Amino acid sequence: MKRYTYLIVGAGAAAASAASAIRKQDLQGSLLMLGAESDPPYQRPPLSKGLWLGKDKEEDISLKRPADWEALGVTLALGDPVINLDPERCVVGTKAGKTFFYEKLLLATGGQPRPLPTPPGLENRVFSLRSLADYRRLHTRATEGGTVLVIGGGFLGAELAVALSSQPGLAVHYCVSGKGPLAHVLPPPLVEQVSARYREADVQLHVEHHFKDLRSESGQLISRFADGAEISCDWITYGIGMLSLTALAEAAALVMAPGGVRVDDGMRSSDPRIWVSGDLATYPDPVWGTPLRLEHWDNAEATGRAAGSSMAGKEVHFQHQSMFYSDIYEFGFEAVGECRSDMDCYTDISPGGDKAVVYYLRDDQIHGILLWNVWDQVKTARSLIAQKAVVHLQELRGRIGDW
Numbered sequence: 001m002k003r004y005t006y007l008i009v010g011a012g013a014a015a016a017s018a019a020s021a022i023r024k025q026d027l028q029g030s031l032l033m034l035g036a037e038s039d040p041p042y043q044r045p046p047l048s049k050g051l052w053l054g055k056d057k058e059e060d061i062s063l064k065r066p067a068d069w070e071a072l073g074v075t076l077a078l079g080d081p082v083i084n085l086d087p088e089r090c091v092v093g094t095k096a097g098k099t100f101f102y103e104k105l106l107l108a109t110g111g112q113p114r115p116l117p118t119p120p121g122l123e124n125r126v127f128s129l130r131s132l133a134d135y136r137r138l139h140t141r142a143t144e145g146g147t148v149l150v151i152g153g154g155f156l157g158a159e160l161a162v163a164l165s166s167q168p169g170l171a172v173h174y175c176v177s178g179k180g181p182l183a184h185v186l187p188p189p190l191v192e193q194v195s196a197r198y199r200e201a202d203v204q205l206h207v208e209h210h211f212k213d214l215r216s217e218s219g220q221l222i223s224r225f226a227d228g229a230e231i232s233c234d235w236i237t238y239g240i241g242m243l244s245l246t247a248l249a250e251a252a253a254l255v256m257a258p259g260g261v262r263v264d265d266g267m268r269s270s271d272p273r274i275w276v277s278g279d280l281a282t283y284p285d286p287v288w289g290t291p292l293r294l295e296h297w298d299n300a301e302a303t304g305r306a307a308g309s310s311m312a313g314k315e316v317h318f319q320h321q322s323m324f325y326s327d328i329y330e331f332g333f334e335a336v337g338e339c340r341s342d343m344d345c346y347t348d349i350s351p352g353g354d355k356a357v358v359y360y361l362r363d364d365q366i367h368g369i370l371l372w373n374v375w376d377q378v379k380t381a382r383s384l385i386a387q388k389a390v391v392h393l394q395e396l397r398g399r400i401g402d403w
Helices: 013-025 066-071 132-142 155-165 188-200 247-251 297-311 378-387
Strands: 003-009 031-035 074-078 082-086 091-094 099-107 111-113 146-151 170-175 204-206 211-217 220-225 230-233 235-238 242-244 260-262 274-276 281-284 323-328 331-337 344-349 356-362 365-372
Touching: 003 013, 013 031, 013 297, 066 074, 082 247, 099 297, 146 155, 146 220, 146 230, 155 170, 155 188, 155 235, 155 323, 170 230, 188 204, 188 331, 188 344, 188 356, 220 235, 274 297, 281 297, 297 323, 331 378, 365 378
Parallel strands: 003 031, 003 099, 031 074, 099 274, 146 170, 146 235, 170 204, 260 281
Antiparallel strands: 082 091, 091 099, 111 242, 211 220, 220 230, 323 331, 331 365, 344 356, 356 365
C-alpha cells in the first residue's frame, strides 16, 4: 500500500483546484486524486447549459488534459469510489478493494441528486443530471423526442427546461412548486418575465405543482401532484436539490454542520490531517462569520484552492465571496451573497425592463446582490456587501447600473 503526501477524494472542480494549488506550493510531495467517475475532472456547468445549445463540446470541457495532470505530478485513479476511511491509520479504501495511506487528506466528494420517488421498473424513464455520464444518457433520450416533464424550480430544473425546449421533436412540460421558475431567488417582476419567456418558447409551465407520486398507465408516465392534477409524459427529468455525500466524513467522526462538514477559514476539519472543500464544506462566511455552505461552481473552485494552499503549508484565511450565475434564454444573471426572495428585497429595474439589480437585505444591511443582464459589476457587488453598512431602500436606486 503506497503512502501519499496528499490524497484527494473526489475529482470535481474543488479537487482539481486543490491539486493545482498544492503544486504551486509543493512540487515534490506525492499527490493522488481518487474519483468515483470514470471521466477526468471537467467543467460541470455546461452539462445543463452550453452542451445543449452548441456553445460547448465534450472534448472542450475537461479542466486539464491527462498529459497536463501527469506533468503536474498528479496521479489520477478514476472510476473507483472511496467507500471507507480510517482516520486513525490514515488510510482510505475503494470499492475495488484498493487501499491508500495519506499524510494529508482532502474530502471533495460533492453530492448526489436528491431522488425523485420512482416505482420499481420505471427508473430507466426518469433522469437526473449531475455527471457527464448523466448528460450522455439524458441527451441520448432527448434525441428520441416525445413528451418530457421537467420537475424542479431551482437552477438545474430551470436550465434543463431551457435546454430541452431547444431540442427538435420534444414537447416540454415544466412543473415548479413555487409561483414560477427560480421564485425562491427572483422577485416577482423577474419571475413574471421568466415565466412569460418559457411560455413563448412553447414550454407548458405549471406553477405551484407539488410532486406527489408517479405511475405507469398504458405506456405513459403519469405524474400526480398534491392538488390532484396529473400530467402524462413519455419520460421525466428533474432537479429537486442535492444531498451532500457525508458518509466518509461521518465515518471519520468529523464535526458536522447542517448539510456538510464544519471547517475553519482554511478549510481544515476537526481532524488536523483532513481538509474539506466544495459542496461538502461549511465554513465561516467571509463577511458575516456565520456558518455557510454553498453548491456553486465558483465556490468549489475557491474553497478547493484554499484547501490545497493550506494543505501545502500556506496560512489561509478564506475571504472569497462566491458568486453564482445562470442563463435562461436571453436572460443572464450573476449573483453574490445570500439571495432569497423571502428576504427584504429592493429591485432596481431599468426603464425598458431588460436590466435589473436586486438587493437582498436583512436588518437593513445588504446580504446579497443579483445582477440581471448587468455585467462586469460583481466586484462592485462584493464591495457593497463587505461594507456591512446600514442602508435605506430608497438609497439603493442607481447604486449599480447605468439607467
